[in-house]
Structure formats: C-alpha cells, structure tokens
Amino acid sequence: MHYLRKIKDRSARHVMLGIAVFAVLFLLVIAISLFIKALPIMREKSIWVLLTSGSWRPFKGDFGFLPFILSTLHVSLLAILIALPLSLLTSIYLHTYASRNTRSFFQPFIDVLSGIPSVIYGVWGTLTIVPLIANKIAPNFVEFSSGYSVLAGGMVLAVMILPLLISILLEVFRSIPQEMTDASMQLGATKWQTVKKVVLRKSFPGILAAVVLSVSRAFGETIAVLMVCGNITEIPHSLFDACYPLPALIANNYGEMLSMPSYESALMLAAFLLFIIIVLFNALSRVILVQIEKRYSL
Secondary structure, three states: HHHHHHHHHHHHHHHHHHHHHHHHHHHHHHHHHHHHHHHHHHOOHHHHHHHHHHHHHHHEEOOOOOOHHHHHHHHHHHHHHHHHHHHHHHHHHHHHOOOHHHHHHHHHHHHHHHOHHHHHHHHHHHHHHHHHHHHHHHHHOOOOOOOOOHHHHHHHHHHHHHHHHHHHHHHHHOOOOOHHHHHHOOOOOOOOHHHHHHHHHHHHHHHHHHHHHHHHHHHHHHHHHHHHHEEOOOOOOOOOOEOOOOHHHHHHHOOOOOOHHHHHHHHHHHHHHHHHHHHHHHHHHHHHHHHHHHHOOO
16 A cells, blocks of 8 residues: 555655656747747847847848847836836735725626626727827827827736735735734734735745736737737837837737738737747746845745
8 A cells, every 4th residue: 555655655746747847848948939930030130239229120121129028027117107006005905905895896897807708908098098198198298199009018017916016915915923913013013014014024035026927928028018009110219109029019910911021020020029039038037046045035
C-alpha cells in the first residue's frame, strides 16, 4: 500500500511537471512562430529603422512602428492611472468599511462588468466617452479634437480592467490575517490608520501583482480600444490626439493584405513586438515584485 502511494505521488508530480513544461514550451512556440513570420520584413529593413521610424506607408514599403508602440504604451498606462486609484479605494471600502450585505449586493455587479464583451464597452465609449471628450473636455485644452483619442481609449480601457483589479485586490486584502487588523484596532488605531499601516503595507506586493496582470490585459485589448482611438498612424502628442495601438493595427489589417508578403510580415512583426512588450513588462515586474517581497518579509 505504501509503495502504491509513492507511485501515485511520483506520477502526479511528473504529470504536473509535464503540464508546467508544456506551458513554457507553448510560450516559446508562439514566440518562435511570430519571429519566423516577421523575419522577411526584418531582412528588408533594419530593426532599428522599423522601431524608430514614424512613417507607415505599406504600399511604398515604409513600415515604421513607433506610432503604434507609443500609442499602445500611452493608452495602457493611462488606463492604469485611471483604474488603479478607483479600484483601490473601492476594494478598501468593500473590505474594511462595507457591511456583509453591502458586499453581497455589489459582488454580482462586479462579476457582470467582468463578463461584458469588449465590443459593448467599445460601443458605449463611442456613444458616450467620445462625444464627452469632443464637446465638453477637449475644448478647455485644445482647439479641436474629434474625441477619438488617447484619452478615450484610456478611459474605456480603465472601465474594462476596473472589475478585474477590484476582484484581485479584494482577494489580496482577504489574504491578510484577521489577527493583524484586529490587533491594530485593539491598540486604538482607527479603521483608516489600520488600512494605511497594516492592510496596504502588508498587501503591497499583491497590489503590484494585480497591476501587472491588469497592464497585461490592457496591452492586449483590441476591439474596444480600436473603436475609440481614431486609428491614425501618427505619434500622439497629447491626450486629445488620435492614436493607433498595436492590437488595433493587427485587427484592422490582418487578413486583408495577405497578398502582400511584406505587409503580412510587418503585421506579424507588430504581433511579435506586442508579445515582447508584454513578456518584458511581466519579467521586469516579477523582478521588482521579488525584491519587494524580500524587503517586506524582513
């Protein structure tokens, strides 16, 4: 019987190891496939020219990815700057201040927001956010804006990742031992002091991990951003300028230009660049997270 248990344990360990290795290999297969498809355009032009040029004229052989890279970064980071404070304050309220009935009331709405298709957010942004920017917000800062802009993309994307951030942050806060918050309250601290000195401090690594997941989601979002960003191949110089993120470029053009090998290769390079951006961001964030966890564990 003991021998059978050892066999089962060893088999389960090997199966789980195989699944983990498969996940890593699958990631490598995706990267290699995209790289091979993007190789022709990198042979025609140097990677430095492709990454730093702002000229996008496919029919003339000009493929400059700088506007798309900057648009992706601008929209994604703006979305995080908008969504993080809102989600953090909402999570603190639901975890610390709200009653059990209040939490039960709001939880289904958070789940519904998470499940709404991105195209619905895009339609909502087109009908609401774009006119709001064009008619109310932009006139206070610039002479003209169509509303299809970096700001519109950031606002719509912020609303999309808001329920994801709230759900993750609530789980992070719940992981904090109740004894720690109870001890703080018994020593005379107010709820807000407990939040600042105990909850936020103890959960900071988890908050950073939640931000990483949300940024990764924001980088890859396509349809909703495509519908509100304007899709103009120019480097955005303000929040009210139109932009063209990499996912929108791929979604708009792939499938229509397969008869042009260089164009198809350029789009595959766009997918590869998006893949590299997400991997590098996650790797850098993981390194930072490990350092923070070491610091907070002391």
